Amino acid sequence: xxxxxxxxxxxxxxxxxxxxxxxxxxxxxxxxxxxxxxxxxxxxxxxxxxxxxxxxxxxxxxxxxxxxxxxxxxxxxxxxxxxxxxxxxxxxxxxxxxxxxxxxxxxxxxxxx
Amino acid sequence: xxxxxxxxxxxxxxxxxxxxxxxxxxxxxxxxxxxxxxxxxxxxxxxxxxxxxxxxxxxxxxxxxxxxxxxxxxxxxxxxxxxxxxxxxxxxxxxxxxxxxxxxxxxxxx
Numbered sequence: 001x002x003x004x005x006x007x008x009x010x011x012x013x014x015x016x017x018x019x020x021x022x023x024x025x026x027x028x029x030x031x032x033x034x035x036x037x038x039x040x041x042x043x044x045x046x047x048x049x050x051x052x053x054x055x056x057x058x059x060x061x062x063x064x065x066x067x068x069x070x071x072x073x074x075x076x077x078x079x080x081x082x083x084x085x086x087x088x089x090x091x092x093x094x095x096x097x098x099x100x101x102x103x104x105x106x107x108x109x110x111x112x113x
Numbered sequence: 114x115x116x117x118x119x120x121x122x123x124x125x126x127x128x129x130x131x132x133x134x135x136x137x138x139x140x141x142x143x144x145x146x147x148x149x150x151x152x153x154x155x156x157x158x159x160x161x162x163x164x165x166x167x168x169x170x171x172x173x174x175x176x177x178x179x180x181x182x183x184x185x186x187x188x189x190x191x192x193x194x195x196x197x198x199x200x201x202x203x204x205x206x207x208x209x210x211x212x213x214x215x216x217x218x219x220x221x222x223x
Contacts, residue, residue: 042215045212
């Protein structure tokens with residue numbers, strides 16, 4: 001089992017460029033999440049999808065969009081990258097939304113110059 | 114004020130000692146709590162989950178939940194250098210979203 005797979009692992013963007021972070025899980029989990037992690041700020045929730053067909057904003061959704069493509073895949077899009085979006089992004093999944101443990105992917109380290 | 118608070122550390126303990134990591138939370142309605150371990154440059158991995166008051170033991174790890182005082186703790190017995198990592202506490206908040214503390218860095222010295 002691969003668990004939660006994120007691509008790419010590293011990315012450098014210029015301000016204003018766009019990109020999509022991909023996430024797929026093979027654990028048959030209903031719920032999926034995108035977090036960002038910054039030094040001193042901990043993990044902060046960007047968006048989540050409680051189940052296929054639904055998405056909701058988290059704590060820091062501005063500047064991001066998401067798509068729950070199917071039960072396995074949940075993508076995060078930056079339409080116009082800004083230096084403030086330089087961070088490490090983690091995708092996660094769980095059986096039940098927020099009440100069961102999250103399983104994290106390996107992360108994407110994004111730098112916006 | 115963050116909804117889940119942790120001392121950032123570092124907490125330094127000698128090998129073989131008990132490491133005690135603490136976390137407080139502000140939302141009295143929180144029901145699910147988790148401890149994650151994160152090595153530098155890696156993703157968080159689940160150590161323990163706890164849902165009811167009291168202690169829960171798993172090997173060298175014991176999680177403690179006290180809802181009246183709104184704190185969660187993690188005890189690591191017989192600490193090893195391989196336990197050196199950042200430990201993240203997480204709990205669900207009023208909106209039922211899972212929020213994380215900033216993490217406590219643990220250093221176990223041989």
